[in-house]
Amino acid sequence: MAARISLLLGFTACLLLGLFTPTTKPALADDDIPDDDFNRLYFPDDFIFGTATSAYQIEGEANKKCRGPSIWDTFTHDFSERIVNGSNGNEAVNFYNVYKEDIKRMKEMGFGAFRFSISWSRIIPSGRVHEGVNEQGIEFYNNLIDEIINNGMEPYATIFHWDTPQALEDKYGGFLSSEIVDDFHDFADLCFKNFGDRVKYWVTINEPWSLASFAYDSGDHAPGRCSDWVNRACPAGNSATEPYIVSHNLLLAHAATVELYRKKYQATQYGKIGITLNSMWFEPYSDSAIDKEAARTAIDFMFGWFMDPITYGQYPRSMQTLVGDRLPKFMGNESKLLKGSYDFLGLNYYAANYAKGNAIVDPHFQRYSTDHHVEQTPFDENGKPIGQEAYSRWLYIYPKGIQYLLNYIKREYKDPIIYITENGVDEFNNKTLTLEQALEDRVRKEYYQTHLWNVLRSVNESKVNVKGYFAWSYLDNFEWNIGYTSRFGLIYVDYEDNLRRHLKESATWFEKFLKELIPPPPPPPPVSTVTDPAIIPHNFNRSFFPHNFTFGTATSAYQIEGEANTKCRGPSTWDTFTHDFPERIVDGSNGNEAVNFYNVYKEDIQRMKEMGFEAFRFSISWSRVIPRMEPYATIFHWDTPQALEDKYGGFLSSEIVDDFRNFADLCFKKFGGSDRVRYWVTINEPWSLASFGYDSGVHAPGRCSAWVNRTCHAGNSSIEPYIVSHNLLLAHAATVELYREKYQAEQKGKIGITLNSMWFEPYSNSIIDKEAAKTALDFMFGWFMDPITYGQYPRSMQTLVGDRLPKFKRKESKLLKGSYDFLGLNYYAANYAKGHAIVDPHYPRYSTDHHVNQTRETNLQAYSPWFYIYPEGIRHLLNYIKNEYKDPEIYITENGVDELNDKTLTLEQAVEDRVRKEYYQTHLWNVYRSINESKVNVKGYFAWSYLDNFEWNIGYTSRFGLIYVDYEKNLARDLKQSAIWFEEFLQKQ
Structure with missing residues (x-):
């Protein structure tokens, strides 16, 4: 004593x-x-x-x-x-x-x-x-x-x-x-x-x-x-x-x-x-x-x-x-x-x-x-x-x-x-x-x-x-x-x-x-509901957030790793897609080398630590399998092994559920543990794979109806997105069941899924447009969130999609219900939703089945044409999830903004990314408000992305990174202004 x-x-x-x-x-x-x-x-x-x-x-x-x-x-x-x-x-x-x-x-x-x-x-x-x-x-x-x-x-x-x-x-x-x-x-x-x-x-x-x-x-x-x-x-x-x-x-x-x-x-x-x-x-x-x-x-x-x-x-x-x-x-x-x-x-x-x-x-x-x-x-x-x-x-x-x-x-x-x-x-x-x-x-x-x-x-x-x-x-x-x-x-x-x-x-x-657990008193409410950087306190920093709040950065395997054709790695659907159809990538590029994270990960992770980040979210390449901040591991980030795509059509077949489960089992066995990976994401953005991979065909494996995109070699935009999403959900549920039964008690970890969604503002105050905004959320977010929370698809989807929407068997519904310890949420931008969109009944497809006309916000546009910056959207979406889905534990697993890879800029000019700095500042302020004002159970925030990298179908023309990667100089890394701001945000008290 x-x-x-x-x-x-x-x-x-x-x-x-x-x-x-x-x-x-x-x-x-x-x-x-x-x-x-x-x-x-x-x-x-x-x-x-x-x-x-x-x-x-x-x-x-x-x-x-x-x-x-x-x-x-x-x-x-x-x-x-x-x-x-x-x-x-x-x-x-x-x-x-x-x-x-x-x-x-x-x-x-x-x-x-x-x-x-x-x-x-x-x-x-x-x-x-x-x-x-x-x-x-x-x-x-x-x-x-x-x-x-x-x-x-x-x-x-x-x-x-x-x-x-x-x-x-x-x-x-x-x-x-x-x-x-x-x-x-x-x-x-x-x-x-x-x-x-x-x-x-x-x-x-x-x-x-x-x-x-x-x-x-x-x-x-x-x-x-x-x-x-x-x-x-x-x-x-x-x-x-x-x-x-x-x-x-x-x-x-x-x-x-x-x-x-x-x-x-x-x-x-x-x-x-x-x-x-x-x-x-x-x-x-x-x-x-x-x-x-x-x-x-x-x-x-x-x-x-x-x-x-x-x-x-x-x-x-x-x-x-x-x-x-x-x-x-x-x-x-x-x-x-x-x-x-x-x-x-x-x-x-x-x-x-x-x-x-x-x-x-x-x-x-x-x-x-x-x-x-x-x-x-x-x-x-x-x-x-x-x-x-x-x-x-x-x-x-x-x-x-x-x-x-x-x-x-x-x-x-x-x-x-x-x-x-x-x-x-x-x-x-x-x-x-x-x-x-x-x-x-x-x-x-x-x-x-x-x-x-x-x-x-x-x-x-x-x-x-x-x-x-x-x-x-x-x-x-x-x-x-x-x-x-x-x-x-x-x-x-x-x-x-x-x-x-x-x-x-x-x-x-x-x-x-x-x-006697009485929450500590919240700080004074903000003086305005308008997210203007000028109204955010000048000393706004990580200490405003709860003490156990996690700040990290995020990446995915194919976008950063490189070494795609070496180290005994098998090809994924993205290797095949970028090699066989380079014309479908804006700049004809691929992830063969990406940004060489595979070989320089130690330096990159050391830099993350120096910036003050506490966690790193990465994905595991299924076809590579398979290596102090807290690791948050995503099991699947769209890179299906090409061998499974060739064998039975990948996620178009329910056979993939068992293979996905076995892949996850290997990951848990090799990388899980109380002193290793304790936070698992089964699937990143299943909506993106189902929609972009099987409705519009702009992502691998590039499938869609011929009338949607003539470059699609095969597909059916009216049914395949729903089949794929169904199998993704079943693979998710099987993986969570495996983890909970076999590993969770010993490894003391948590498992969840990452879903993405825009926020949809009603185009007007009419009942029709308000209902349209809710339906748009159902078709993007509820498509996956309803099954893992309530065991069924949203009623709006059941009504509007009809027989093309698969049904869950009783056992599957039971397995899905509550199949997450936490929710990963990716948010970037917002749209207006306007009801009664005119749809040709002879050409059904996922992206028109909701009968909602989604129009762009009038706020500042990023480089990507779909990307209109709306900071309040992340707060509205968080509040919506709390109210509609039993107040889950949430991690913001991706949030960020891109700019054009303008090759005419000097390095000094290229790292001046004022828009990104203000994007993070205003979005973090709205996350903070959702926690303090609405008591949303947000536990962490991961900036997307740590590095500029291969941005899927738009290749290297887009830059999302806090760190500038010089594609002309051996992939040298340089801190952008946003990275310096984030470092000060994390380290200033």
Whole structure:
């Protein structure tokens, strides 16, 4: 749990603890605490809330169940006078026997995770695997993990929380010897082997600073070693060297464990591994350069001591300078092993101090806690404390410190994923209080509230990558050298009444925080409904959107990859179409080379990351099959293998459903997983394939009725679009069923479909034109959205298309209904819809079956003749989907605008794409409005397209990209103005 940080205050003896009566109130004024409705909804949806404990502090049954003694058993028994009330953890709070009740109560409070530690000597009594494993200990932790999971919570396991087996302490001095690295490695191996199928989050070591400092510098913790001049109660030790030797071996044990997990278990167990470090925040005592440097040095000696090696492979320079030869050095291989040895960082924060430089230190009495030459004090120059003092003499409450520390870590240590693994405050175990009085823990309630608010600010304002928060502690428990005199728990444990549990006020507040989900207040509404860039706030950026909102870019395989005829890739319908009918491509081009993404994807993805994008949507070439942002994979983006087109007509045949399902199965198997692809799109824009490929014939395979387009070699525009769409839907449903039954539970992913639609404004206010707009939406969007939501085609289509519209069998309808976890939506432009269009009944075709005359908007036209820019359309369409289709989760999977590939422009002129910049700005503003005003469940936005690329039947004459691709200069990439704007949008807060 919380480290007892007495030495930071300059006290070198054991803590002198007594009853504290608060004289000041917590400093809340600067923390901008929201109203009482502050709750977990203010945090990202995937943010984890949990509680934390450690084995020796809560389990009990210390001398039973074949458990071997740890150094804390020996320390509390042999040196009971060094524990404030002479107590020990023999019984602790009896968690070993009542864990089921405790976990059930956690669940009832709304917690989503439980962090516990594994007692090394409970599962390996001697500390060495080859000398025997205690199966009763293994069984206990198996049962505990199962109970956590059965209660719907995630287990977070700490491998080591200071309780070294006494046998290893006796054999070679415990962490004073490098021999412990191998034994620790074997202990961890046993944990991974027995528990790793269910534990997905591992912490190697909790607070190595606390063990090295308290146990080997001040001697307050087991095994109680220090220089005799520091504390005469220490039986042995050297405060000048031993803390550094111990910390070195702790780091090497950590690195060996991470290497083991990554090489042997991670690929099959799909877990993550990290370490938990603790730190105070240090404010400079004054604005002087000396005190500012002192604050930095203090952090180096507490946090950087461990964080620098696991990030950069070396100790902080300040420590190398100030400690000199007493600081061990890492050998080349050790440094390499340490560097990057964590998937996430666990951070424990409790309090803050001031740091004052040039502390006077006697060179004849060297020790860790003075080596930094920093005077650490909770009082400023006027004697005012930095915050309210808790019971523990080192714990001065400073909520902003957690925010400052998180921001510091982001800046200095490559923006790691962080979990707050401990945060809490203690009060004195005052036995004179009634139970009712003891449960009134207002200070703790305010502590959690103010610290959570500062964590939220670091996430929202500074974009610190915090993923979870664990309150310390769930239960009052054995608090190390101050025994049971301190209470940190949300749950009051009655030590006088059979260890009964009672909820404190802080627990009641936390339960309300987790369960009373009131959405955060929306920002003020926009001042106008007109989407003019001038009315959009000048500081409009990604922070306006929800914290878990995803921004990405999108592409498709044939349009960008290239290497079309190599790497054993088979031809797709687009290869055949562009090669056999080059006259049907505006510039006669093809995707043979495209923009060479296949060979330069690493550079392109690195550039995306630098721009601030968080996700990349790509499609998988069916005929290529088949390779840190979140990948969003589209299984099919119109490139049917030519072999299937030749064999049975591609999507004109229901045979393709099984082949599509098998293709998807291969994709899920090869690329799916909780740490790989978790977002799947079955099909991109089935409307486009059915309409352009089989009604107008302008896309591959180029089929249509002869009277529609004489260049079509075959086809029937009145029936084939409907047959193809029917088989596309059945292929989609079969794929979703496969994923849900075979992969979803294990891979923890989501699957959906991407549909495209224009927005249709009624040409007039007449009922006929309003109905026409609805019918136009039915024929473009509802054609696919109705079946996957309601299991049938829209009624307007059933009426107007008649027998040419296939019907779903009952089983197919059932399979389709609800066959998406999210909806991908592609929006570009809008049309007017005018009713009672005149249609020749002798020439039926899909694009006239709706009897709607679709005319163009009068707004700005892009390069493509169908493309009229109407930003409000995306908001109207989103609102329509929410109202008509059960409020689905939506990702904008494509949105963008094109311009002519004008070869007469200089490069400088070509990258000046003001229209695209304003297009993104105005459309994003309307997406933002739909979320805030209409509460549409939009979760992400993908700009189309990242790169200029092959734009289907108009070839390379059109440019949609944020990135300009120079087709005349080896496909060199250059950022357009829109890309620079987007980068600022994503990175400015």
